[in-house]
Amino acid sequence: MGRYLILAALTVLAGCQTVQTTQSGVVGVERKQTMLVSSAEMDQGAASAYQKITTDAGKKGQLNRDAAQTERVRRIANRLIPRTAAFRADAPAWKWEVNVITSKEVNAWCMPGGKIAVYTGLIEKLNATDEELAAVMGHEIAHALREHGRERASQAQAEGILIGVIGAVAGLPQGTLDLTQMVVDLTFNLPNSREHETEADRIGVELAARAGFDPRGAVTLWEKMGKVNSGEPPQFLSTHPSHATRISDLRVYSAKVLPLYEAARPGR
Numbered sequence: 001m002g003r004y005l006i007l008a009a010l011t012v013l014a015g016c017q018t019v020q021t022t023q024s025g026v027v028g029v030e031r032k033q034t035m036l037v038s039s040a041e042m043d044q045g046a047a048s049a050y051q052k053i054t055t056d057a058g059k060k061g062q063l064n065r066d067a068a069q070t071e072r073v074r075r076i077a078n079r080l081i082p083r084t085a086a087f088r089a090d091a092p093a094w095k096w097e098v099n100v101i102t103s104k105e106v107n108a109w110c111m112p113g114g115k116i117a118v119y120t121g122l123i124e125k126l127n128a129t130d131e132e133l134a135a136v137m138g139h140e141i142a143h144a145l146r147e148h149g150r151e152r153a154s155q156a157q158a159e160g161i162l163i164g165v166i167g168a169v170a171g172l173p174q175g176t177l178d179l180t181q182m183v184v185d186l187t188f189n190l191p192n193s194r195e196h197e198t199e200a201d202r203i204g205v206e207l208a209a210r211a212g213f214d215p216r217g218a219v220t221l222w223e224k225m226g227k228v229n230s231g232e233p234p235q236f237l238s239t240h241p242s243h244a245t246r247i248s249d250l251r252v253y254s255a256k257v258l259p260l261y262e263a264a265r266p267g268r
Contacts, residue, residue, distance in 0.1 A: 021147045022087040026260065027202040027253050029146070031195075036154035039147065043113035046149075047095075048180040049187070050115035054099055062102040066120070070100045073118050076134050076213075080141060081114070083210040087145050087203060106228055109187050110140035112149050126224045131208070131217025138204035138211075139218070145203065148196045149183060198249065205254045209261040215254035222247050 024030045057063040064070040077098040084091035096114035106125050108118040122128060122136065143149065192200070205215040226243040 022145050022203070025087055025203060025206050026257055027206050029199050029203055031199070033147070033151045034154065035147070035150055036157050037150055039112070039150060042147070042150045042153060042183070045180045045183040046111035046113050046115050049183045050097065050111055050117075052180075053117070053184075054097075054101075057099075057101050064100050065102045066100070069120065069123065072130075073100050073123075073133065073137075074098045076130060076137060077116060079211040079213070080134060080138055080207050083207050084141065084145055086206070086210055087142075091145055106225070108136050108140050110137075110144045111183055111187055112144055112147065114141070114144055116140065125228060126221070128221070128224075129217060131214045132221040132224070134208040134211060134213035135204060135215070135218035135221045138207035138213075139200045140204075141207060142200040142203035143192065143196065146196070146199055148192060148200070149187075151196075152192075153183075197246075201246065201250055202253045205250060206257045206260065209254075209257040210264055212261065212264040212266055214265075215257050215261055216251075218250045218254055219247055222250060 018032050018034050020030075020032050022029065054063055077096070081096055082092050091114070094114040096116070098116045098118075100118050100120060100123075103119040104121045104125075105119050106122045108116070108122055110116045116137065118133070118137065123133070126132065128136075201218065205218050208217065209215040222243055226247075229243075
């Protein structure tokens, strides 16, 4: 019986879909991804998680407290979102939501399907310019475009299938994957890989450039982040690229997309 369970599990894993989630763009992100969880499942889990987070923030008086700040963030998002079509034709029609959460944390994120939150700590502690906000929002949007959350959830489910088979053979109780909780964990608790972060950095600068924001804002943003997080661990101890590595890469790719900015900037 155990042998048949293992064979069945291997058959399911072999049937995982290999996809190209985005066009490569000028920055040339072309890696194919293996998916086991569907986009619809991830979007449903993200919508549920996002509603809970924003509802809780609203009850605490932390949601969109400053009207001018919220309008600024949404104005930047409204310039970025149409430019997602350069990477995915379906993305501009996603059910985008953009909110500002009052928190001292220097953070922003975009859940699957375009559910965005920017924290006031990022805006205020970094004294972020529009270009810098466009850089960080473009980076987070890029994670959603590339479906990094879905990719990581698929990896977790694949591991869970194998563990479940071993457990079934051993007679252990089985559990199910809670995608709403998985989205929360992927957003807040489990860091992206270096590969995912680099892809998001590169796509993010192109999105900003196409929207008419100077892509070099990504460089100044991470220079500021380096000052705020001066105690970062060495790169080999972190899943994120070090600040120096990241800034070096951003300089190269922001220069690569500079012609897009020159063509799109206001007044041209």
